[in-house]
Amino acid sequence: EFPRIEAAGALLPMPPAVRLCHTMLAAGLSSAPAVTVLLRAALREPLMNVADDALELRLLKMIELLVRVDFLHTQEQVPRDVSEYLAIVRDLRFYDRELRRDTALSYQLSFFLRKHGFPSKRHMLGPYALKVCDPEERINFEPVEDRPFRAGMVELPTARKKRHLEAVGWRSIEVRSKTWAELETYEAKAAHIRGLLKEHELLSL
Structure with missing residues (x-):
């Protein structure tokens, strides 16, 4: 309800304002006035005070990407100060500690890809940690772990990540842990x- 958000906006500190804005956009609600109120509440806190691995910065990075990719009409309607704030957020460095934390799948995927000449580098793209990618060619191999997600989500996080990467010019190739586990030998993997690599024309025949 926008009137309630507008009334609360002047009182909200930065963390809850950012969380509320992210929750709203992730649920597909993209009211430009509500986004404006919440981000104006957030921008009262200088970004220099926000650590580069803070949850709030990750959520701001996601908000910026959601607005830029999924809600162009909202991007066109927000006032200049909010637009400039989102541009600053886009350029800020964000570091996700998960980038350096390998799973068995990401470690093995990286190993086998290197054996075939793929660089398998780690890279941050907006809010997303890419553990097995080629930043120069904009190619990502996404290790998808089997995990439960809560019911009723508008879009699964893995699907949103793939869609966002493709929207900004990356190729994202998913490798699922269930499929990988069925490959029991070195040769099969x-x-x-x-x-x-052949399927995606990344390996010379």
């Missing part, structure tokens, strides 16, 4: 990787 190597053949699977080679098949993926």
Whole structure:
């Protein structure tokens, strides 16, 4: 309800304002007036006071990407101060500690891809940690772990990540842990990787 958000906006500190704005956009609610009120509440806190690995910065990065990619009409309607704030957020460095935390899948995927000449680098793209990618060619191999998500989500986080990467010019190739676990030998894993590289025209025949 916008009147309630507007009334609360002047009183909200930065963390809850950012969380509320992110929750609203992630649920597909993109009212430009509400986004404006919440981000104006957030911008009262100087970004220099926000750590580069803070949850609030990750959420701001996601808000910026959601507005830029999913809600162009909202982007066109927000006032200049909010637009400039989002531009600053876009340029800020954000570091997700998960970038350096390998799972068995991400570690093995990186290993087998390197064996086939893929650089398998780590890279931050907006709010997203890419553990197995080629930043120069904008190619990401996404290790998708089997995990439950809460019911009723508008879009699964893995699907949103893939869509966002593709929207900003990346190719994102998913490798699911269930599929990987079924490849029981070194040779089977190597053949699977080679098949993926050929399928996506990343390996010379």
